[in-house]
Amino acid sequence: xxxxxxxxxxxxxxxxxxxxxxxxxxxxxxxxxxxxxxxxxxxxxxxxxxxxxxxxxxxxxxxxxxxxxxxxxxxxxxxxxxxxxxxxxxxxxxxxxxxxxxxxxxxxxxxxxxxxxxxxxxx
Amino acid sequence: xxxxxxxxxxxxxxxxxxxxxxxxxxxxxxxxxxxxxxxxxxxxxxxxxxxxxxxxxxxxxxxxxxxxxxxxxxxxxxxxxxxxxxxxxxxxxxxxxxxxxxxxxxxxxxxxxxxxxxxxxxx
Numbered sequence: 203x204x205x206x207x208x209x210x211x212x213x214x215x216x217x218x219x220x221x222x223x224x225x226x227x228x229x230x231x232x233x234x235x236x237x238x239x240x241x242x243x244x245x246x247x248x249x250x251x252x253x254x255x256x257x258x259x260x261x262x263x264x265x266x267x268x269x270x271x272x273x274x275x276x277x278x279x280x281x282x283x284x285x286x287x288x289x290x291x292x293x294x295x296x297x298x299x300x301x302x303x304x305x306x307x308x309x310x311x312x313x314x315x316x317x318x319x320x321x322x323x324x325x
Numbered sequence: 326x327x328x329x330x331x332x333x334x335x336x337x338x339x340x341x342x343x344x345x346x347x348x349x350x351x352x353x354x355x356x357x358x359x360x361x362x363x364x365x366x367x368x369x370x371x372x373x374x375x376x377x378x379x380x381x382x383x384x385x386x387x388x389x390x391x392x393x394x395x396x397x398x399x400x401x402x403x404x405x406x407x408x409x410x411x412x413x414x415x416x417x418x419x420x421x422x423x424x425x426x427x428x429x430x431x432x433x434x435x436x437x438x439x440x441x442x443x444x445x446x447x448x
Contacts, residue, residue: 238393238406270361272440274427275400283361283425283442298446300423302406304397317395319406323421323446 209271209282212305212313217264217286224255230315237318250318261291279316280305285323298323332394332405335428335436340387340409347378353438360441373441384414402439403428408446421446 219226231237231247237254244250266286274281282303287296304317342349354360354370360377361367367376389409397404405426410419427440 236395238395241391241393268364268444270364270442270444272359272361272427272442274397274440275402275429277398277400279398281404281425281427281440281442283423283444285423285444285446300406300408300444300446302404302425302442304395304404304427306398317397317404319393319395319404319425321391321393321406321408321423323408323423325448 205271205273205280208305208313209269209280212282212303213266213269213284216303217266220254221261221263224257225251227251227254231318232314232316235315235318237320239320240322259290263289265289265296274304278307280313288322298325328394328396328403331428331436332392332403335405335426336389336392336407339426340389343377344384344386348374350374350377354441355437355439358438358441360443362443363445382413386412388412388419397427401430403436411445421448 228247228251231250233246235247235250237244237250239253244253264286266284268285270283272281285300288299289296299322301320303315305313306316308314351370351374354373356369358370358373359368360373362376367373387409389407391408393406395404408423411422412419422445424443426438428436429439431437
């Protein structure tokens with residue numbers, strides 16, 4: 203399958219799930235997954251989902267500006283580098299963010315997130 | 326060696342070299358290396374260095390704001406996610422950028438850049 207298409211499909215799925223059902227992100231991580239969120243480090247699905255579902259806002263909407271992807275090596279992984287806007291309900295201005303994912307293939311032919319790094323881009 | 330220390334040392338070396346001797350970056354890439362620069366895809370040390378040395382400015386200075394790193398899997402690789410400012414000589418305002426590197430170990434105990442993705446962060 204075309205890597206760019208896979209990356210695009212993943213990004214759409216990830217942010218749609220984030221914006222409508224944050225707890226549903228649990229399916230995308232495994233025990234070995236790592237998240238760095240604004241410098242704070244988390245490991246494992248439970249810990250990661252715990253962080254994401256406890257972020258201090260109820261509603262949000264991600265708007266994606268750029269998606270870049272590259273194969274990450276012989277294990278069949280894929281690196282996905284995203285930039286975009288994050289609009290929080292009730293806030294006048296959207297936040298800008300960059301995020302990178304390292305996706306690894308699952309035996310079922312899907313992908314899970316092994317590495318996830320998120321940073322806000324301050325003006 | 327402490328991964329955070331490795332990442333920090335790499336970042337300092339990479340941007341010092343970029344700012345002082347861009348052609349010297351050739352040592353950090355190999356034939357299988359990939360660069361995506363503002364959406365443009367380039368492969369292999371020679372092509373990557375040609376792209377970087379032909380960027381339309383003589384002098385620049387990178388200032389790093391954040392560095393995040395995570396191990397990328399069993400092959401001993403490391404993901405490094407950087408954000409910072411890029412000041413071009415003669416320009417009044419610095420550009421903001423985000424960049425991710427996937428470093429892989431060399432037999433000599435060093436690292437090379439397998440994956441490199443660079444994006445400017447527009448206001």
